[in-house]
Amino acid sequence: MAYPTAAAEAAAAAPAATAKRKVAIYGGAFDPPTNSHLTCAAEIVHSRCADEVWLVPCGPRPDKPKLKTPAIDRYCMCQIAVNTVFSPEFPVKVSDIDVGKQMAAYTYDLLVELREQNPGTDFAFVIGSDWLQAGTNIAEWTSLNHAWKEGMPEALSDAATIRLKLWGR
Numbered sequence: 367m368a369y370p371t372a373a374a375e376a377a378a379a380a381p382a383a384t385a386k387r388k389v390a391i392y393g394g395a396f397d398p399p400t401n402s403h404l405t406c407a408a409e410i411v412h413s414r415c416a417d418e419v420w421l422v423p424c425g426p427r428p429d430k431p432k433l434k435t436p437a438i439d440r441y442c443m444c445q446i447a448v449n450t451v452f453s454p455e456f457p458v459k460v461s462d463i464d465v466g467k468q469m470a471a472y473t474y475d476l477l478v479e480l481r482e483q484n485p486g487t488d489f490a491f492v493i494g495s496d497w498l499q500a501g502t503n504i505a506e507w508t509s510l511n512h513a514w515k516e517g518m519p520e521a522l523s524d525a526a527t528i529r530l531k532l533w534g535r
Contacts, residue, residue, distance in 0.1 A: 386487055387418065387484075387487045388415075388417045388487075388488045388489075389417065389418045389419070389484070389488070389490070390410050390416035390418070390489075390492050391420055391461075391476070391489055391490065391492065392407055392410070392419055392420065392421050392422065393421075393423075393464070393473075393476075393492075394421075394423070394424065395430060395433055396421065396423045396424075396443065397435045397440050398435075398440070398447075399421070399443055399444045399447040403421070403447075404448070404451050404452075406492070407419040407448075407458045408458065411457055411458065415490070417457060418459060419458045420460070420461045421444045421448065422460075422463060422464055423437055423440040423441045423444050423460070423464065424437065424471075425437045425464040425465060425467035425469075425470070425471055426469060426470050427470055428470050437464065437465045438465055441460065441462055445460050448460055463476065463479065463480070473491065477491075
């Protein structure tokens with residue numbers, strides 16, 4: 367029996383030259399970022415559902431008007447947490463895309479902005495199962511070209527169901 371060479375295995379594992387980078391957007395208040403947040407991000411990477419995970423601390427939110435910690439401080443806490451727990455090569459990053467906003471930024475608008483800034487990237491939103499319950503409203507998502515991909519990282523301490531919203535497939 368012939369075994370594949372290391373070069374053949376590497377070539378098979380490498381994404382095609384035309385494959386888009388897949389980034390999971392993990393938004394939240396992160397007040398403060400916890401080990402569960404970081405475990406979730408790591409599990410998404412290890413599951414290969416996405417090539418990278420970007421933590422996106424929110425700016426002002428109408429559903430959380432009593433956020434006491436300023437967005438810039440929550441962004442810095444996320445940076446410290448990610449840089450303390452993960453090596454620089456590990457594909458979990460922190461984005462400041464919402465930090466400087468004075469008004470609430472809606473998910474749809476965030477996706478449009480991310481797509482404009484990163485044309486070679488497919489984005490997925492990491493959402494908790496609480497967003498899938500009756501009565502939640504994510505404005506304008508129905509106008510997007512989208513498909514569901516479900517997953518549940520096993521190592522999450524709270525065992526919450528996580529669904530990734532993947533576009534471009």
